[in-house]
Amino acid sequence: MKFEVGKNEILETQNMIDAQHLDIRTVTMGVALTDCADPDPARAAEKIYDKITRCAGELVPTCEAISREMGIPIINKRISVTPIALVAAASETEDYTPFARALDRAAKTCGCDFIGGFSALVQKGCTTADLRLIRSFPQALAETDLVCSSVNVGSTRAGINMDAVRLLGEVVKQTADLTRDNQSMGCAKLVVFCNAVEDNPFMAGAFHGVGEAECAVNVGISGPGVVFHALQKLEKDAPLDLVAETVKRTAFKITRMGELIAREASKRLNVPFGIVDLSLAPTPAVGDSVARILESMGLDRCGTHGTTAALALLNDAVKKGGVMASSSVGGLSGAFIPVSEDEGMIAAAKSGALTLDKLEAMTCVCSVGLDMIAVPGDTPASTLAAILADEAAIGMVNGKTTAVRLIPAYGKQLGDEIELGGLLGTAPIMRVHHHGAEEFINRGGRIPAPMHSFRN
Amino acid sequence: MKAVVTVIGRDAVGIIAGICTCLAGRGVNVLDINQTTLQDLFVMNMLVELGENDFAALTDALNAEGERLGVNVRMQREDIFDAMHRI
Known part of the structure; x- marks a missing residue:
C-alpha cells in the first residue's frame, strides 16, 4: 500500500x-x-x-x-x-x-x-x-x-x-x-x-427552514487566507481569467474538505447531510481578509473604483469551484464582506476609502449584504429602515439573498469605533447620509414584486 | 483506518527509530514512508494502518514521543488529503 x-x-x-x-x-x-x-x-x-x-x-x-x-x-x-x-x-x-x-x-x-x-x-x-x-x-x-x-x-x-x-x-x-x-x-x-435561504449555517442569519427535514447537518467553510496566498503566487500581470481560474481551483479544494467533514459529522450523528456552504468568511486576523484578496488583484485600497468588478469575479469563481466539488452546495455560498470582521475592510473604512455607499454597490455582486456595519448612535430609526429597504430592494430585483446587520452604536459618533471582541472584531463608525427618508418610510405598505421579464 | 503521520523538526539521530518504536509498540503497521531533509529540517510522512488503536490515544502517544525527540508530530486521517487532492 x-x-x-x-x-x-x-x-x-x-x-x-x-x-x-x-x-x-x-x-x-x-x-x-x-x-x-x-x-x-x-x-x-x-x-x-x-x-x-x-x-x-x-x-x-x-x-x-x-x-x-x-x-x-x-x-x-x-x-x-x-x-x-x-x-x-x-x-x-x-x-x-x-x-x-x-x-x-x-x-x-x-x-x-x-x-x-x-x-x-x-x-x-x-x-x-x-x-x-x-x-x-x-x-x-x-x-x-x-x-x-x-x-x-x-x-x-x-x-x-x-x-x-x-x-x-x-x-x-x-x-x-x-x-x-x-x-x-x-x-x-x-x-x-x-430572499433568506433555509439552510444557511452562518450566523446570525441561520434558521432551519420549514421545507427542511427533521434534522440536518450543514457545514460552513472558510478560507480567505488560502485564496489570498494562492493569488500571491501569480505573476502581477497575470490576466484576470487566470485569477478567476486560481480562485476556482482553490475553492474546489476547500469545498471538498468541507464536504468530507459534513458527511463524517452526518454519519456519526446519524443526521442527514444538508449542504456545504462555501463562503469566504473573513475573520479579524491578519491574513484572513476578503478585502486583502481584492487588493491583491491590483486595487490600491478596497473600496476604490474597480472593487465591485473584482468582487464580482471573486464571488463567481468561488461558486464555480464549489459547485464542481460538491453536489450539495447551498446556503449563502460566495464571499462575505462584513466590515468589523475583516482586517482589510476595517483598515479601508478607517482610511475613508470604503464608504457605506460603495459597500451597498458591492452587495449587488456578492453573496450577502451590508454586514456588521456600525453607524452613529443618533441615526434616526427611519434612516436605519431606509438602509434596510435599499438593501432589500437590491436582493429583490436581482433575485439574490441580501442581509443587513447594522449597529447604531449607542453614544458613538463618526471617528469612534466599537470593540465587539472575538470573531466579531472592531467596527469603525461609518458615515450615513444626513438627509432623511422619514416620509418615505412612514408610508409603509408594500413594494410590489418586480417584473420577471424586460431584465434591463 | 489509515492515517498520515507527519514529523517535522530539526534533524537529529533517532527520530525515525523513536517514532517507529512508538508505533510498533501499539501494533501500528507502517505502509509507506517519505522522508527528506531540507538543510537542517527533517520532514517525514508515514502512511500507517491504525488497526484497533484509538485515534485520540495514539495521537497523544505520538505527541509525547515527538516532545521527547524535540520534533512536531501530527496524525491525520488519510481521507482529508484524498478529498482535497483527488477527484
Whole structure:
C-alpha cells in the first residue's frame, strides 16, 4: 500500500491549515421545532429545550473528535431551529422572550457557540406571532447570550413588506439602546434578510427552514487566507481569467474538505447531510481578509473604483469551484464582506476609502449584504429602515439573498469605533447620509414584486 | 483506518527509530514512508494502518514521543488529503 497523495500535497494541506487560516467555520445542526408548539408557553419552552438538547447533545463532542482526527479546526458548533414565530404562534402569550431564554439555555447545555432561528418570515405580511416576536427582539437579545434572530422582509416573488421594514428600523435602534453597556452588541445578533435561504449555517442569519427535514447537518467553510496566498503566487500581470481560474481551483479544494467533514459529522450523528456552504468568511486576523484578496488583484485600497468588478469575479469563481466539488452546495455560498470582521475592510473604512455607499454597490455582486456595519448612535430609526429597504430592494430585483446587520452604536459618533471582541472584531463608525427618508418610510405598505421579464 | 503521520523538526539521530518504536509498540503497521531533509529540517510522512488503536490515544502517544525527540508530530486521517487532492 502506497501513498495516494504526494508529499507536496500533504504539506500544502497542512500549510493551508497552519499558515493560511483554513478552517471549518461552522458545523450547524438544523432542528425542526414545529412539534413543540403548545398553548401553554412554559410547556412550549420546555419542549423546545428538551428537543434541542436531545437532538444536538452529541454535536460538540462529535465535532471535536472529527477535528482531532482530520487535523482541521472546527471553529464553531451551532444550532439552527425552525423560525420561532411559527412555533410560538400556538402559545397564549404576548411575550416571546421566554422562548429566547429556552433557546439560550439549550445552546449552553449543548456547549454550542450560537443558536439561530429566533426568526420570522414576513415578506408578504406579518402574523400576530411575527409582530410579537419582532417586538420582543430588544429584550430577548439583551437578556440572552447565544440567541441569534433574523427576519425575512422581502423576496423576489413577494416584494418588500415595508411595514415590517419600518418596524425593524425602530427595533434595531431599541436593541442598540438596550445593549448600550455592551457596545450595542444586541444588533450583531439581528439580521434583516431579503430572499433568506433555509439552510444557511452562518450566523446570525441561520434558521432551519420549514421545507427542511427533521434534522440536518450543514457545514460552513472558510478560507480567505488560502485564496489570498494562492493569488500571491501569480505573476502581477497575470490576466484576470487566470485569477478567476486560481480562485476556482482553490475553492474546489476547500469545498471538498468541507464536504468530507459534513458527511463524517452526518454519519456519526446519524443526521442527514444538508449542504456545504462555501463562503469566504473573513475573520479579524491578519491574513484572513476578503478585502486583502481584492487588493491583491491590483486595487490600491478596497473600496476604490474597480472593487465591485473584482468582487464580482471573486464571488463567481468561488461558486464555480464549489459547485464542481460538491453536489450539495447551498446556503449563502460566495464571499462575505462584513466590515468589523475583516482586517482589510476595517483598515479601508478607517482610511475613508470604503464608504457605506460603495459597500451597498458591492452587495449587488456578492453573496450577502451590508454586514456588521456600525453607524452613529443618533441615526434616526427611519434612516436605519431606509438602509434596510435599499438593501432589500437590491436582493429583490436581482433575485439574490441580501442581509443587513447594522449597529447604531449607542453614544458613538463618526471617528469612534466599537470593540465587539472575538470573531466579531472592531467596527469603525461609518458615515450615513444626513438627509432623511422619514416620509418615505412612514408610508409603509408594500413594494410590489418586480417584473420577471424586460431584465434591463 | 489509515492515517498520515507527519514529523517535522530539526534533524537529529533517532527520530525515525523513536517514532517507529512508538508505533510498533501499539501494533501500528507502517505502509509507506517519505522522508527528506531540507538543510537542517527533517520532514517525514508515514502512511500507517491504525488497526484497533484509538485515534485520540495514539495521537497523544505520538505527541509525547515527538516532545521527547524535540520534533512536531501530527496524525491525520488519510481521507482529508484524498478529498482535497483527488477527484
